[in-house]
Amino acid sequence: MSRTFPADSVGLVTPQSAHFDEPLELDCGRRLPAYDLVFETYGELNRERSNAVLVCHALSGNHHAAGYHADDERKPGWWDKCIGPGKPIDTNRFFVVCPNNLGGCHGSTGPTAVNPDTGRIYGADFPIVTTRDWCRSQRRLGERLGIRCWAAVVGGSLGGMQVLQWAIDYPDQIKHAVVIAAAPRLSAQNIAFNEVARQAILSDPDFRAGHYAADGKLPRRGLALARMLGHITYLSDGAMREKFGRELREGKLSFNYDVEFEVESYLRYQGQSFVERFDANTYLLMTKALDYFDPAAEHGGDLATTLRAVEARSLVIAFTSDWRFPPQRSREMVKGLIDANKEVSYAEITSTLGHDAFLMDSPQYMRVLGNYLSRVAAEAGT
Amino acid sequence: MSRTFPADSVGLVTPQSAHFDEPLELDCGRRLPAYDLVFETYGELNRERSNAVLVCHALSGNHHAAGYHADDERKPGWWDKCIGPGKPIDTNRFFVVCPNNLGGCHGSTGPTAVNPDTGRIYGADFPIVTTRDWCRSQRRLGERLGIRCWAAVVGGSLGGMQVLQWAIDYPDQIKHAVVIAAAPRLSAQNIAFNEVARQAILSDPDFRAGHYAADGKLPRRGLALARMLGHITYLSDGAMREKFGRELREGKLSFNYDVEFEVESYLRYQGQSFVERFDANTYLLMTKALDYFDPAAEHGGDLATTLRAVEARSLVIAFTSDWRFPPQRSREMVKGLIDANKEVSYAEITSTLGHDAFLMDSPQYMRVLGNYLSRVAAEAGT
Numbered sequence: 001m002s003r004t005f006p007a008d009s010v011g012l013v014t015p016q017s018a019h020f021d022e023p024l025e026l027d028c029g030r031r032l033p034a035y036d037l038v039f040e041t042y043g044e045l046n047r048e049r050s051n052a053v054l055v056c057h058a059l060s061g062n063h064h065a066a067g068y069h070a071d072d073e074r075k076p077g078w079w080d081k082c083i084g085p086g087k088p089i090d091t092n093r094f095f096v097v098c099p100n101n102l103g104g105c106h107g108s109t110g111p112t113a114v115n116p117d118t119g120r121i122y123g124a125d126f127p128i129v130t131t132r133d134w135c136r137s138q139r140r141l142g143e144r145l146g147i148r149c150w151a152a153v154v155g156g157s158l159g160g161m162q163v164l165q166w167a168i169d170y171p172d173q174i175k176h177a178v179v180i181a182a183a184p185r186l187s188a189q190n191i192a193f194n195e196v197a198r199q200a201i202l203s204d205p206d207f208r209a210g211h212y213a214a215d216g217k218l219p220r221r222g223l224a225l226a227r228m229l230g231h232i233t234y235l236s237d238g239a240m241r242e243k244f245g246r247e248l249r250e251g252k253l254s255f256n257y258d259v260e261f262e263v264e265s266y267l268r269y270q271g272q273s274f275v276e277r278f279d280a281n282t283y284l285l286m287t288k289a290l291d292y293f294d295p296a297a298e299h300g301g302d303l304a305t306t307l308r309a310v311e312a313r314s315l316v317i318a319f320t321s322d323w324r325f326p327p328q329r330s331r332e333m334v335k336g337l338i339d340a341n342k343e344v345s346y347a348e349i350t351s352t353l354g355h356d357a358f359l360m361d362s363p364q365y366m367r368v369l370g371n372y373l374s375r376v377a378a379e380a381g382t
Numbered sequence: 383m384s385r386t387f388p389a390d391s392v393g394l395v396t397p398q399s400a401h402f403d404e405p406l407e408l409d410c411g412r413r414l415p416a417y418d419l420v421f422e423t424y425g426e427l428n429r430e431r432s433n434a435v436l437v438c439h440a441l442s443g444n445h446h447a448a449g450y451h452a453d454d455e456r457k458p459g460w461w462d463k464c465i466g467p468g469k470p471i472d473t474n475r476f477f478v479v480c481p482n483n484l485g486g487c488h489g490s491t492g493p494t495a496v497n498p499d500t501g502r503i504y505g506a507d508f509p510i511v512t513t514r515d516w517c518r519s520q521r522r523l524g525e526r527l528g529i530r531c532w533a534a535v536v537g538g539s540l541g542g543m544q545v546l547q548w549a550i551d552y553p554d555q556i557k558h559a560v561v562i563a564a565a566p567r568l569s570a571q572n573i574a575f576n577e578v579a580r581q582a583i584l585s586d587p588d589f590r591a592g593h594y595a596a597d598g599k600l601p602r603r604g605l606a607l608a609r610m611l612g613h614i615t616y617l618s619d620g621a622m623r624e625k626f627g628r629e630l631r632e633g634k635l636s637f638n639y640d641v642e643f644e645v646e647s648y649l650r651y652q653g654q655s656f657v658e659r660f661d662a663n664t665y666l667l668m669t670k671a672l673d674y675f676d677p678a679a680e681h682g683g684d685l686a687t688t689l690r691a692v693e694a695r696s697l698v699i700a701f702t703s704d705w706r707f708p709p710q711r712s713r714e715m716v717k718g719l720i721d722a723n724k725e726v727s728y729a730e731i732t733s734t735l736g737h738d739a740f741l742m743d744s745p746q747y748m749r750v751l752g753n754y755l756s757r758v759a760a761e762a763g764t
Contacts, residue, residue, distance in 0.1 A: 027637075028635075028637035029637070127637070128637045128638070185628065186628070187619055187622065187623055188619075188622035188623050188625070188626040188627060188628065188643070188644075188645040189614060189617075189619040189622045189623075191628070191643050191645050191646065192610075192613075192614045192622060192645050192646075192649055193614060195610070195643075195645070195646045195649055195650075196607060196610045196611050196614065196649065198639060199606075199607055199610065199649075199650070199653075200582065200607055202639055203603040203606075203607065204603075205587055221585040221586075224581075224585075225578060225581055225582055225585065225607070228574075228577070228578045228581065229578050229611065231574075232571060232574045232575060232578065235571075237569055237570075237571040240569065240570035240571045240574060241569055241570050241571075243570070244570040245570060246567065246568070246570065246573070246676065253410075253674060255409075255410035255411075255509070255510045255670075256510070257580060257584055257666060257670075260673075261570070261573050261577075261673065262570075263570040263573050263574050263577070264573065264574075264577045267574055267577055267578065267581075268577075268581070271581075284639060288637075288639075291642075291643065292635060294628065
């Protein structure tokens with residue numbers, strides 16, 4: 001007997017894959033001779049091909065944004081709260097495409113794939129890709145699917161950075177840019193956190209210069225540490241206080257280094273479970289893509305000049321308690337767009353949840369996103 | 383030819399050591415059969431023994447708070463900006479005592495010392511000590527030096543927590559409590575950062591369950607990671623931006639995992655140099671002392687009730703850009719003291735330097751501290 005999914009779920013989904021034989025020139029100067037992109041789609045492309053929405057994922061995300069892969073899958077895709085029939089990214093109206101990024105570890109070509117030049121797993125030989133490289137590869141995927149122009153490109157965090165890059169690089173192929181919980185470039189503190197995470201992985205003896213897979217190893221300790229650290233930056237101080245406080249697992253101090261406080265238990269679990277589903281080389285290159293993202297650098301740091309190229313209208317969303325990419329960073333993008341004479345809406349959502357708020361479904365957030373995308377859909381004729 | 387030190391320096395200092403044969407009962411339930419405390423003193427104890435100031439150090443500090451150990455020592459003690467003739471902690475007026483904490487790694491009995499019960503280095507067998515244990519051991523040191531009552535106990539960060547504990551535990555032996563950049567207990571986020579630092583050390587294969595010294599090893603990678611992470615929390619986002627921005631060491635991206643951004647270079651240096659001067663087991667137990675500090679826990683979390691015992695007058699100082707222990711946490715202590723009907727002064731110093739500001743000599747900070755301690759000195763008859 002098959003499971004009944006909620007009416008607002010896209011239900012069972014099957015990932016698809018596209019193979020690209022045309023080499024891809026990368027920002028680093030190297031080229032990928034060929035590559036695959038795994039992706040999911042939800043909803044139907046209309047006859048005018050005007051209702052396609054590209055969803056870009058964040059650091060540890062993938063193509064499984066909504067619905068379920070199997071009847072017995074416990075948790076739906078990572079943005080299921082947002083994508084589905086009647087949800088803000090309404091699959092009754094939009095044709096939604098979510099690819100796993102190049103360099104990822106969930107099916108798209110990345111460090112865990114076989115290098116056609118050597119017949120061996122890429123590992124550390126996989127090139128460091130940039131946000132711009134991702135947009136380039138996503139554009140080809142769009143072409144393959146018959147999409148000449150996206151009704152909207154949408155993403156949070158690193159996903160939001162891809163949205164901004166899309167709007168800059170392919171202005172005539174994106175009507176609306178929805179940039180959530182992002183920043184126009186990382187701060188020194190952001191880079192510092194990434195660097196500690198990278199050092200945790202790189203210094204793990206089982207990392208073996210990135211060729212752990214060939215050696216039958218996994219840099220478990222390093223990757224778990226990186227994820228633990230990441231989690232601290234995804235949650236606000238207040239959210240952690242509400243969620244864990246100073247609660248002790250056993251009700252009393254143990255005077256040793258076992259788990260004592262609830263927050264320790266949470267972090268260790270997050271770290272350990274991440275190791276089972278994520279690749280360390282992918283983690284490294286994703287953090288570099290974050291660090292490198294700085295579209296204004298080509299214009300001497302002048303964001304407004306950089307954004308002159310944009311033709312899309314934009315919605316920028318920030319969350320009050322996000323200290324990873326605080327509202328101030330979103331306002332920099334808004335200011336840049338306004339200074340460049342672009343149409344931009346800005347919403348600062350009150351939330352105690354920190355950066356993670358972009359994955360949650362707070363009513364204010366869902367309303368802002370839903371209303372905006374509803375107008376996008378109407379404009380697209382759906 | 384010997385070096386001429388500045389007129390406001392305490393000049394050359396020689397650490398002293400005190401041996402205690404009377405066992406010390408610890409909060410963890412264990413006892414130390416005997417122990418040594420290494421310490422430095424600056425200035426002279428007056429005839430009335432009324433001018434003694436105890437300086438408590440922070441997580442990675444030690445007894446070398448001021449002056450120089452040798453003519454060719456490049457950097458003076460860690461709080462030299464504050465301690466010396468004419469400085470806020472004026473050694474013309476005060477007799478200043480700064481011990482290395484029990485469990486430390488700079489001369490006081492700790493994990494790097496020999497366990498008299500086994501004849502081997504303690505390593506991980508050294509007990510986890512608490513802020514209260516430290517105060518207990520410091521009290522004995524005071525007695526040894528003929529000090530019945532401290533004119534003031536002063537400290538920043540973890541040092542400030544010891545000051546608060548002193549005021550609670552030995553109300554008739556401390557006239558003034560100067561609590562700088564501290565908190566009445568750690569938040570879940572604070573504990574989370576400590577936990578990631580601990581996991582970095584504990585998971586380093588060279589940690590060897592804490593007995594690395596016996597095996598001729600050092601958990602370098604883990605300790606360096608812990609320190610790198612610590613440094614992010616000591617600096618504000620703004621301070622990092624001012625200090626490093628997104629400056630690239632080589633002026634361009636390298637597309638590999640070598641040092642690229644200046645902030646990476648800084649962090650790696652901080653991590654690597656720390657390993658040369660600090661012990662991993664000490665680092666672990668210091669973070670636990672921080673996590674455990676929660677004097678109000680004995681009164682169901684009610685800080686005002688806890689602080690009823692206090693007889694000292696207090697000065698609480700916080701720094702606006704400190705996000706490790708933000709002003710809000712200092713105000714909790716101030717509120718607790720006021721609610722308990724105690725005399726307390728509070729200064730919130732404008733600073734962009736983050737938590738590290740407590741070690742710097744901004745004019746406003748030095749003035750507040752100097753003025754307060756000048757009145758303390760006058761009261762002490764010096």
